[in-house]
Amino acid sequence: MSKPLISIQNLYIENKGGEKPLLRNVNVEIQKGEIVGLIGESGSGKSLTVKAIMGLLPSEMNVRGQIFYKNDDLIKLSSKEHRKLLGKEIGMIFQDYRGSFTPFIRIGKQMVETIRTHHVVGKKEAKNMATNALEEMGLDAERVYQSYPFHLSGGQVQRAAIAMALVLRPSLLICDEITTALDVMNGEKVLNYINQIRQETGCAVLMITHDLAQAYKRTDRMYVMHQGEIVEEGLPEQIRCHHKHPYTKKLCSCLLSLPEEQSVRNERVVSI
Numbered sequence: 001m002s003k004p005l006i007s008i009q010n011l012y013i014e015n016k017g018g019e020k021p022l023l024r025n026v027n028v029e030i031q032k033g034e035i036v037g038l039i040g041e042s043g044s045g046k047s048l049t050v051k052a053i054m055g056l057l058p059s060e061m062n063v064r065g066q067i068f069y070k071n072d073d074l075i076k077l078s079s080k081e082h083r084k085l086l087g088k089e090i091g092m093i094f095q096d097y098r099g100s101f102t103p104f105i106r107i108g109k110q111m112v113e114t115i116r117t118h119h120v121v122g123k124k125e126a127k128n129m130a131t132n133a134l135e136e137m138g139l140d141a142e143r144v145y146q147s148y149p150f151h152l153s154g155g156q157v158q159r160a161a162i163a164m165a166l167v168l169r170p171s172l173l174i175c176d177e178i179t180t181a182l183d184v185m186n187g188e189k190v191l192n193y194i195n196q197i198r199q200e201t202g203c204a205v206l207m208i209t210h211d212l213a214q215a216y217k218r219t220d221r222m223y224v225m226h227q228g229e230i231v232e233e234g235l236p237e238q239i240r241c242h243h244k245h246p247y248t249k250k251l252c253s254c255l256l257s258l259p260e261e262q263s264v265r266n267e268r269v270v271s272i
Contacts, residue, residue, distance in 0.1 A: 004029040004068075005204045006053070006172055011065035013048060013057070013228075022048055023228045026065070030172070033198060035205040037215040037236075039251070040225035046208045047095075049225070050174055053206075054092055055082035069172070088118040091170030093162050095177040100161035101149045108145030111164050118168050133163035136193050138186060154181050162190055169201050176208045191218060212252065216240055224248045 011026040023045050030036045038046050051057050053067060053074060067074040069090065074082060086092070094100060101110055111130040112123060121129070127145070134141035137159040149157050158181045165173065173194065179187035195218070198205055209215050215222055216236045224232040224239065226247040232239065243249055 002031065005032045005034075005070065006030050006206075007066075007068045008049070008053075009066045009068070011049065011052060011067065012063070013052065014062050016060050016062055021228060022061070023052075026225075026228075026230055028223055028230065030204045030206060032171075032204055033202045034221065035195075035198065035207060035219045037207045037209060037219035037222040038225060039209060039212065039215050039222060041210075041251070044225040045228040046225055047176065048228075050092070050176060050206070050208060053090065053174065054086065055079065087114070087170065088168050089171050091165045091168055091173045093165045093173070093175045093178045095180060097154070097158040097161045097181060098149075100164065101157065103149050105148070106145070107147055107149065107152075107160050111145070111160075111167070114164055115167060129167050130163070133167040134160060136166075136196075137163045138189050139163070155183070155186060158182060159186065159190065162194075166194065166197050169197070170203060171201075172204050172206065173197075174206045174208070177210065179209075179211070179214070212240075212254075224251065 006029070008026055008028040011023055012021060013023040014021040026045070026049060028036070028038070028049070038049065040046055048057075052063060055074065055077070057063060063075055065075065069085065072085075074085075101107060108127065108130060111133075112126040115121065115126040115129055116123070119126075131141040131145055134144050139156060139159055144152065144156060144160055152160070158178070162178060175194065179190060182190060191214070194205060197203060207215065207219060219236055222234065222236055222239045223230050224245065224247065231245045232243060232248045239248060240252060243252060
């Protein structure tokens with residue numbers, strides 16, 4: 001197997017003076033072009049793991065271990081060096097989409113400034129890139145481009161935030177519960193576009209989600225996190241049907257039968 005794009009090795013995080021570690025011996029690897037799911041209940045440590053990758057941990061936390069991205073250990077980088085990787089190399093779509101835009105600057109202007117910060121392009125080309133990305137999100141591109149964030153619905157702002165992250169074509173894209181504010185149809189449209197970007201650019205995707213059905217359908221591999229530890233890892237089918245850890249069993253039992261499963265069962269009943 002080729003060298004992973006990102007490799008988290010024995011990650012350990014605790015509050016200074018805290019009695020119990022927040023993360024313990026977390027090991028995660030993601031290959032180029034792979035979609036990896038990180039699942040677990042709220043408070044399991046998923047978002048803390050992402051913050052460690054992004055360099056967003058508060059100073060009062062102690063961090064040990066390594067996070068190798070390509071040839072760099074992200075934990076050892078200075079804040080300035082780390083920031084250079086964010087956006088173009090490592091993209092993040094936050095669950096709280098409202099923080100993605102400054103309220104009193106038009107969406108389009110913010111997108112153009114972001115694009116030109118990371119790519120050497122003129123304003124006209126940057127605008128074309130921005131409007132194309134907005135159109136891919138199923139938005140009225142010109143209207144959204146000219147709008148302030150407060151002119152748009154929550155779902156529209158969320159999709160604009162996703163467009164801004166994807167237009168930079170990062171090598172690693174981290175998606176934190178990105179379909180929470182979207183209806184099913186728009187959620188599927190967004191996930192399809194992310195998959196399209198992955199196929200076009202070969203980027204890797206780390207998908208943080210509570211939606212097990214979504215994780216089963218969309219990921220190549222899955223990690224299960226519980227109380228700050230990775231308790232199980234495997235292919236979606238393994239996690240779904242052949243899990244070994246009691247927590248994974250409990251987590252999977254919370255998901256009702258998927259529609260295709262129910263359909264198969266109904267067909268069996270009819271045939272009988």
